[in-house]
Structure formats: C-alpha cells, structure tokens
Amino acid sequence: MVFLQTPTINIDAEELARVNDSIKVATYGALEQLRTNPQGFMEDLIQTAIQFGLKLLAAIIIYSLGVWIIRRIKKALTRIFARRNTEGTLASFITSFVSIALTAILIIISISTLGINTTSIAALLAAGGMAIGMALSGTISNFAGGIMLLVFKPFKAGDFISAQGYSGRVKDVTIVNTKILTIDNRMVIIPNGALFNGNIDNYSAMQLRRIDMTVNLAYGTDADNCIKVITELLRAEKRILDSDTPGVADPLVVLSSLNDSDITFTIRAWVNATDYWDVRFLLNKTLYTRLPQMGFHFAYPHMDITVKS
Numbered sequence: 001m002v003f004l005q006t007p008t009i010n011i012d013a014e015e016l017a018r019v020n021d022s023i024k025v026a027t028y029g030a031l032e033q034l035r036t037n038p039q040g041f042m043e044d045l046i047q048t049a050i051q052f053g054l055k056l057l058a059a060i061i062i063y064s065l066g067v068w069i070i071r072r073i074k075k076a077l078t079r080i081f082a083r084r085n086t087e088g089t090l091a092s093f094i095t096s097f098v099s100i101a102l103t104a105i106l107i108i109i110s111i112s113t114l115g116i117n118t119t120s121i122a123a124l125l126a127a128g129g130m131a132i133g134m135a136l137s138g139t140i141s142n143f144a145g146g147i148m149l150l151v152f153k154p155f156k157a158g159d160f161i162s163a164q165g166y167s168g169r170v171k172d173v174t175i176v177n178t179k180i181l182t183i184d185n186r187m188v189i190i191p192n193g194a195l196f197n198g199n200i201d202n203y204s205a206m207q208l209r210r211i212d213m214t215v216n217l218a219y220g221t222d223a224d225n226c227i228k229v230i231t232e233l234l235r236a237e238k239r240i241l242d243s244d245t246p247g248v249a250d251p252l253v254v255l256s257s258l259n260d261s262d263i264t265f266t267i268r269a270w271v272n273a274t275d276y277w278d279v280r281f282l283l284n285k286t287l288y289t290r291l292p293q294m295g296f297h298f299a300y301p302h303m304d305i306t307v308k309s
Contacts, residue, residue, distance in 0.1 A: 262299030
C-alpha cells in the first residue's frame with residue numbers, strides 16, 4: 001500500500017500582507033483614476049479589453065486548429081493500425097494515449113496564449129503524474145506487460161496455454177489482464193505484468209504435436225514382436241501422421257530402458273494439435289486392452305528373492 005503525503009504549504013505573514021497591500025493599492029489607484037480622469041480610465045479599460053479579446057480569439061483559433069489536427073492524427077493512426085492488422089486493444093490504447101497527451105499540450109498552449117503563466121500548471125501536472133505513478137505502480141506494470149503481449153503476441157484469443165500455474169483457453173487479452181477459461185470451466189484472470197514476465201507454454205502455437213508415451217512390460221517380453229505389434233496399432237489409427245506429411249517422421253517404438261522390475265518401451269507419434277488429447281487417450285485404452293490379448297503383460301513392482309542353503 002502506498003501512502004501519499006499531502007504537501008504542507010507555508011505562507012509567510014509578511015508575504016501575505018504584501019500581496020494584500022498590492023491589491024489594495026491597485027484598487028485604490030483604479031478608483032482614483034476613475035474619479036479624476038474617467039475618460040482615460042475608460043480608454044485604458046477598452047484597450048485592455050481589446051487586448052484580452054484578441055488574446056482570447058487567438059487562443060480559440062489555436063485550440064480549434066489543434067483539435068482538428070489531433071482528430072487528423074487519430075484517423076491517421078487508425079488507418080495505419082488497420083493496414084498493419086494491429087491488435088485492436090493495442091491500437092485503441094495507443095490512439096487514446098496519443099490523443100490525451102496532445103490534448104493536454106494543446107490546453108497548456110492555449111492558456112499560455114492568454115498571457116497566463118503555465119509554469120505552475122506544468123509543475124502541478126508533473127507532480128500529479130508522479131503521485132499517480134507511485135500509487136499505481138502495479139497497474140502501470142500490468143499496462144507495460146499488456147503492451148508487450150499485444151506487440152509480440154506469444155498467444156492470441158482461442159489459444160490453449162499454460163501459465164502462472166493455470167491451463168486453459170485464452171478468452172480475452174486486454175491492456176491490463178488476460179482471461180483464461182480452464183478445462184473445468186473456471187474463468188481465471190491473470191495480470192499481464194506477471195504473465196509476460198513468467199513462462200508461457202502455448203500448446204496451440206504449432207499445427208502439429210508429438211505424442212510421447214511409455215509402456216512398462218514384464219521381463220521375458222519378446223521385444224521385437226512387441227515393437228511390431230505396437231507399431232501396427234499406431235498405424236491403424238488414421239489420425240496419427242507418417243512421413244508422407246512434410247516435416248513429420250513415421251511413428252517410432254523403441255525399447256528405451258531396462259528397469260528393476262520391468263522394461264520400458266517408448267512411443268513417439270505425430271498428430272495434429274487439435275487431435276492430441278483424443279488420440280492420446282485412445283492409445284492408452286487401446287494399449288491397455290490389446291497388449292494383454294496379444295500375450296504382452298504389464299509389469300508391476302516386485303522383488304525376486306533367492307534363498308541359498
């Protein structure tokens with residue numbers, strides 16, 4: 001939590017009295033001139049009003065012209081973003097930010113045209129911006145993370161990702177957070193600052209995925225015959241790809257390790273990313289059902305003890 005300390009304004013009594021005296025002197029001088037020389041007073045008043053009117057007219061012209069220019073800049077940015085297919089959220093944020101910044105500059109220029117000192121206004125805006133930045137440091141971090149996500153696009157709406165301990169399909173990417181719909185239908189909202197600075201596993205980024213599985217069978221299994229049978233089961237599944245697909249290898253079955261209580265066969269097969277889970281679950285069921293029918297028995301942890309007399 002950030003506590004903002006309100007600045008204390010110390011006004012010197014002599015300074016305040018001096019300001020009051022100057023106001024009184026100016027007022028008395030104007031009244032005295034009105035009493036002694038009313039014509040001159042009116043001429044000065046008219047001249048001052050004309051000068052202020054000209055400044056006001058110039059300020060109105062500058063402000064109107066500036067508003068027109070800002071609108072043209074917004075339209076130009078919109079066309080550029082549309083031509084480059086920029087993410088809508090990012091395009092809207094940048095356009096709004098540029099419009100607000102230019103409008104603030106235009107207001108300061110218009111006020112300065114009236115002869116008003118804008119130094120204090122600029123200092124006040126700077127101090128206010130610093131205070132807001134300190135109070136919203138976490139939010140600004142999420143803003144920055146959102147901009148980076150929208151620019152580099154490690155994922156998009158509809159992708160299935162795993163990040164910050166959650167897995168699900170991306171529903172929406174805003175400038176401050178990302179909404180993920182999990183498999184069990186929970187909506188998880190993750191701040192973009194933490195999301196961009198963490199690891200992101202995008203399962204939908206590539207069109208193809210490889211299924212990696214292991215099967216543990218008992219010692220005494222005919223390895224060559226088992227590899228042949230598992231390969232035939234893989235080829236029987238039409239959704240498993242082979243070398244006819246560019247960049248894809250044929251299904252692979254190897255005896256990968258000899259363990260204490262079993263031997264391990266490793267299976268590798270390529271499928272389309274959209275078929276990954278369906279094919280994986282089906283292979284689990286097929287191997288569990290067909291291998292025992294073919295005379296291949298699954299292993300279980302056990303220990304053989306030999307007793308010597």
